[in-house]
Amino acid sequence: MQRHLLRGTALAGLLAAIAAAPAAHATQGYFQPGYDAVQKSLASAGAANPETAMTIANNPAGLTALGGSAEIGLSLFMPFRDYTATGGPGFVAPGTVNSGWKAFLLPNAAFSQRIDDDSAWGIALYGNGGMNTLYPGDTANPACAPGVFCGGKAGVNLGQVFISPAYARRFGSVSLGIAPILAIQYFSAEGLAAFSPISSAPNDLTNRSMSYSYGGGFRLGALWNATSSLRLAVDGATPVWMTKFQGYKGLFADGGSFNVPASLSAGAAWDALPSLTLMADYRHIFYSDIAAVGTPSVFTGIPFGAAAAPGFGWHDVDVVALGAEWRVNPALTLRAGYAHNTNPISAKDVTLNILAPGVVTDEISGGGTYKFGDHSAVDAALLYVPQHGVTGPEVTPGGAIPQHNITLSMHQWDMTLEYRYMF
Numbered sequence: 322m323q324r325h326l327l328r329g330t331a332l333a334g335l336l337a338a339i340a341a342a343p344a345a346h347a348t349q350g351y352f353q354p355g356y357d358a359v360q361k362s363l364a365s366a367g368a369a370n371p372e373t374a375m376t377i378a379n380n381p382a383g384l385t386a387l388g389g390s391a392e393i394g395l396s397l398f399m400p401f402r403d404y405t406a407t408g409g410p411g412f413v414a415p416g417t418v419n420s421g422w423k424a425f426l427l428p429n430a431a432f433s434q435r436i437d438d439d440s441a442w443g444i445a446l447y448g449n450g451g452m453n454t455l456y457p458g459d460t461a462n463p464a465c466a467p468g469v470f471c472g473g474k475a476g477v478n479l480g481q482v483f484i485s486p487a488y489a490r491r492f493g494s495v496s497l498g499i500a501p502i503l504a505i506q507y508f509s510a511e512g513l514a515a516f517s518p519i520s521s522a523p524n525d526l527t528n529r530s531m532s533y534s535y536g537g538g539f540r541l542g543a544l545w546n547a548t549s550s551l552r553l554a555v556d557g558a559t560p561v562w563m564t565k566f567q568g569y570k571g572l573f574a575d576g577g578s579f580n581v582p583a584s585l586s587a588g589a590a591w592d593a594l595p596s597l598t599l600m601a602d603y604r605h606i607f608y609s610d611i612a613a614v615g616t617p618s619v620f621t622g623i624p625f626g627a628a629a630a631p632g633f634g635w636h637d638v639d640v641v642a643l644g645a646e647w648r649v650n651p652a653l654t655l656r657a658g659y660a661h662n663t664n665p666i667s668a669k670d671v672t673l674n675i676l677a678p679g680v681v682t683d684e685i686s687g688g689g690t691y692k693f694g695d696h697s698a699v700d701a702a703l704l705y706v707p708q709h710g711v712t713g714p715e716v717t718p719g720g721a722i723p724q725h726n727i728t729l730s731m732h733q734w735d736m737t738l739e740y741r742y743m744f
Contacts, residue, residue: 348706348733349662350608350638351479351677352450352584354684355379357394357429358700358737362688364658366600366644368588369544369554373700373741374433377445377487379586380542380556381498384441384489389434394700394739396427401708401732402454404469404675408725412515412717413672414462414469420476421455429739439491444484449504449581451480452677458512468512469675472527475512477676481505481581483561485540494547500540504561504581507533508569510676519718521626522571532568534579536561550592557585560610573613574630582607582614600644608635608665618673620718633677634670639663642684654690656702659683668713671727678729680711688737698741708732 348354355361357375368376371383374390402420406413433443458473465471482505489498513527520526538561545553561581570577588602609615616632623630642660649655664682666674674680688702708730715725 348681348684349604349640349660350450350606350635350665351452351679352606353448354642354660354686354704355702356445356447357392357431358688358702358739359656359690361396361704361735361737362656362658362686362700362702363600363644363646364642364660364684364686364704365604365640366588366602366642366658366660367590368542368556368586368602369552370590370598370600370646371544374431374443375429375445375447377431377433377443377485377500378447378483380544380554380588381487381500381540382489382496382542382544382554384433384443384487384498385439385491385496386544387433387435387441389744390741391430391432392700392739392741393430394428394737396429396735396737398425398427399423399734400453402678403730404678405728405730406715406725407728408715408722410463411715411722411725412464412471413675413715413727414460414467416460418456418460418469421457422453425453434744440489442486442488444486446482446484449481449483452679453478454676454678456512456675465515470512470515472512472514475676477508477510478531479506479508494545496544498542498544500542502538502540502558502561504536504538504563505533506535506563506566506579506581507531508566508579510569510572513572516625519620519624520571521624521630522576524571525568525577526571526625529568532566532577534563534566536563536580538562538581552590554588555586557583559583560607571626573626574616574632575612575628576626579613580611582611596648598646600642600646602640602642602644604640604642606638606640609637618670619716631673633674634667635665635679636663636667638665652692656688658686664709664711666711666729668711669716671711671713671729672716674729675727678731680729681706681709681731681733683707683709696743698743700737700739700741702735702737704735704737706731706733706735
């Protein structure tokens with residue numbers, strides 16, 4: 322038992338050490354499509370088929386199906402974001418403008434350990450989600466000074482890092498799990514000075530240093546072994562209630578409030594053959610419940626930063642994910658997945674969402690695991706997010722500008738490699 326505690330303590334130290342690493346995601350809204358290589362290779366399916374300690378992030382009840390293990394991984398995430406403004410001079414700089422910052426290294430780590438035959442515990446660190454854009458400052462703008470919004474370089478940088486201990490226990494054919502969530506968020510924005518006249522706190526709107534917020538919530542999960550070949554799962558996460566971004570209380574509603582939205586999911590896994598498992602998952606993310614994200618972006622006279630102020634106009638997102646796993650032999654496992662999610666951004670909200678163009682709707686993935694003996698394994702995943710766009714009118718505080726349209730566009734690649742050790 323002491324050895325197990327030492328392993329957990331060592332991993333907890335490792336998690337804390339990499340918690341400050343950058344996180345920048347924008348796929349299922351701005352949540353990740355999976356939190357380690359196994360989950361990403363299945364395009365986020367697999368809540369009912371736990372295989373790694375990172376089950377903590379999508380169904381902590383799955384810990385009872387695992388032995389002791391530790392994993393550490395690194396993703397190369399490459400988002401390609403741009404907008405195109407057409408129809409003559411307007412407030413937004415015309416033409417096609419590409420965002421910089423196109424490559425990010427994102428770590429993850431997790432640990433699990435059996436307590437007895439019916440219970441287990443673990444801890445995980447992962448980037449829950451985020452959004453990043455950085456548009457050049459020399460973009461010609463006939464309406465005003467250079468820059469997307471007449472203020473030079475423009476963009477935002479949002480990251481959410483979760484540290485989550487977990488406990489699970491089996492009751493016959495049903496396992497239940499709980500995972501408290503400790504969260505750190507960071508945010509910065511620049512190039513938004515043109516919005517100062519309609520901000521409740523113009524000195525805390527843009528071009529401030531990185532602002533941090535802290536908070537917590539929890540995740541609950543259940544796993545039912547319905548038959549020897551069929552498993553069913555449900556999972557839910559509360560909102561993660563965060564302190565306010567004090568440096569940007571003039572941008573986000575209610576003086577800088579920016580909680581993490583709640584989510585609900587359900588999944589099924591069927592062993593169609595001894596070597597083949599098929600999976601299907603559904604997930605709902607409650608973006609519209611977060612004022613800074615879900616309130617419509619159209620200006621109605623209430624200044625940015627005030628209660629009921631404009632947000633980004635995001636709708637809730639529904640995700641359907643399908644996955645397949647083929648155990649080729651005892652050493653090699655291959656996986657593939659596909660997911661489709663609804664687009665959170667409407668045509669009327671494209672102007673402000675130049676900063677947060679989370680418009681992609683599909684993920685195609687593949688990967689596998691190779692085991693080296695009984696204790697070591699390497700997991701790999703490649704995920705492609707095809708280009709998708711949304712077009713709508715350019716909208717300013719004075720209303721829509723006739724004949725002026727903006728198209729948001731994005732596509733992504735994500736490559737993940739990790740090492741896993743089974744005790």
